[in-house]
Amino acid sequence: MKNRKLNQWLWKWHFIAGLISMPFVILLAITGGIYLFKDKYDAPKQAHIKTVKVEKEAISYQKQWELAKPELHKPPFSMVIPTKANQATIFSSGMFSHKSSVYINPYKAEVSGKISPKNSNMHTVRKLHGELLLGKFGTKIIELVASWMFVLIITGVYVFWPNKKEGVKGFFKIRFNAGKRTLYRDLHTVFGFWISVLLLITLAGGMPWTDVFGANFKWLQDATNTGFPKTWSARGIQSNIKGEAITLDEMVVLAKSMHLKGEVSIGLPSNPKGVYSIYNTTFDLGAQKRFHFDQYSGKQLISHNWEDVGVLMRGRLWFMAFHQGQFGLWNWFVMLCVAILLAFVAIAGLVSYLKRKEPKKWSTPKVPKSFKASYGIVAIIIVLAIVFPLFGASVVIIAIVEFLRGRKAVI
Known part of the structure; x- marks a missing residue:
């Protein structure tokens, strides 16, 4: 009972x-x-930006890269390899809501359009969902509500x-x-x-x-080393500057030969010491892989698979995807x-x-x-307050109010 x-x-x-x-x-x-x-x-x-009409011979990926560079505020950091002939080639820079992508029509050698998440009505829905359109203050309200949930x-x-x-x-x-x-x-x-x-x-x-x-x-x-490996995003890895850099087209050929699952992208070097990367995005999380290459010799410098990702990050990505x-x-x-x-x-x-x-x-x-309340209940509240600090802060405020109300009743 x-x-x-x-x-x-x-x-x-x-x-x-x-x-x-x-x-x-x-x-x-x-x-x-x-x-x-x-x-x-x-x-x-x-659709009119992402889909192109297949016409004459397509220009090289290297030339497409050159066309994309002046269209973005920052140099593109990645290119998605098209899987169909009628797909525009995507070059992207920035992250999350600051991400901007330019689409290249390889047959006409021109930009078919640009897409940024923040220009979509759905971006407004997401902002409302995550921060009530109130910025950092709204984010904390949502976090407090989620903690109490x-x-x-x-x-x-x-x-x-x-x-x-x-x-x-x-x-x-x-x-x-x-x-x-x-x-x-x-x-x-x-x-x-x-x-x-x-x-x-x-x-x-x-x-x-x-x-x-x-x-x-x-x-x-970070403290438990259970996130991404430090070299997952090529941080700290450099190319040995020697001779001419290999072309983006050569990297595409290499990437296709790997037969990676899902959407395959090429990470682009942003400076003379930067590296090429080949990686795939798939929600069969266990099939995700990353490879980093010297941009001059084409030598593989390091590779990672899903098992190299720390347990907390793996759990985090699974729950976020769900x-x-x-x-x-x-x-x-x-x-x-x-x-x-x-x-x-x-x-x-x-x-x-x-x-x-x-x-x-x-x-x-x-x-x-x-x-x-028993010691067990108090212990559970303390644990929840540590895990969810905003919940903990609200509990302290409630306790103070209840204490003052009690004193007022006595007086």
């Missing part, structure tokens, strides 16, 4: 945290669901867990004939329980993008269902609350004054 007083205490904080974070949770669910359609939304708008899920599962009398049926019990308040409560609890594990995985995939937790996680990776629905159609569909059900569960909980709420009162669940 569950501890009744503990159940009431957890229910109180589940209720308060849920009520405060609910608008943000609904917004995250809606914007996350919309962003899953990014590729489908962007594809027709970008872990608490909401854990407390919700405990409060919902059926007793022995209800048995397994309690996990599926939705009372359709017991009034609307009870119906919406059951819809909130039952569906919330059954997507709880998926929600935890989804949250784990989103947390690395946050400011405070993300920075701490990166520090832990969060974005990038493991195929099944993953995309699962994430769409999670987004829809999360919004549904949040709204059902709100409706249930409004139907039970007394007019002009918050109707906050009551907790017996005799209840005191």
Whole structure:
């Protein structure tokens, strides 16, 4: 049997945290669901840039590189090898939202267009999802809400867990004939329980993008040497300047001979001592490989595969990819269902609350004054506060407010 007083205490904080974070949770669910359609939304708008008409003989990749250089603010750092004759060749510079790509029509020897993520409407959706369009301040709000969502899920599962009398049926019990308040409560609890594990995985995939937790996680990776190898991105590797540099076309021939899985790119040297790199992007993460070559001799200097990546980085990339629905159609569909059900569960909980709420009162669940949190509960809160610093800060503020309210009541 569950501890009744503990159940009431957890229910109180589940209720308060849920009520405060609910608008943000609904917004995250809606914007996350919309962003899953990014590729489908962007594809027709970008087709005239990415697709070219196959005509006469294509110019060399080396000449295409030269055409791309003046079109970008910074020298291109990579080129994606086309897999079809009617694909424009992509040269890119910058990272993430600052990334800019120029597309070269190899048959007409001209630029077919440029694409930058920040110029897409979907970029606005992503910014709304990740920072509420409020920059760093908004990012921290989202991180705080996401941190409390872990608490909401854990407390919700405990409060919902059926007793022995209800048995397994309690996990599926939705009372359709017991009034609307009870119906919406059951819809909130039952569906919330059954997507709880998926929600935890989804949250784990989103947390690395946050400011405070993300920075701490990166520090832990560096401290434990469980991130990317230092030479993964060719850092610290140099070419031996001797003679003429080999052409980009020679590197393309070499890359094609490797038969790498997924999208294959050539990392381009940015200076005379820079190196060529060959790497693939695929969400069969175990098949990812990287090779770095001297740009003059073509000699392979170092190579890496997925096993060289540290365990924390591997876990991080897996959860982030799952969060974005990038493991195929099944993953995309699962994430769409999670987004829809999360919004549904949040709204059902709100409706249930409004139907039970007394007019002009918050109707906050009551907790017996005799209840005191056990050392185990306190230890769990401390661990969560360390893992999620913004959650920890909010708990300290809540504790101070509760203490001052208690003193005021005594006085």
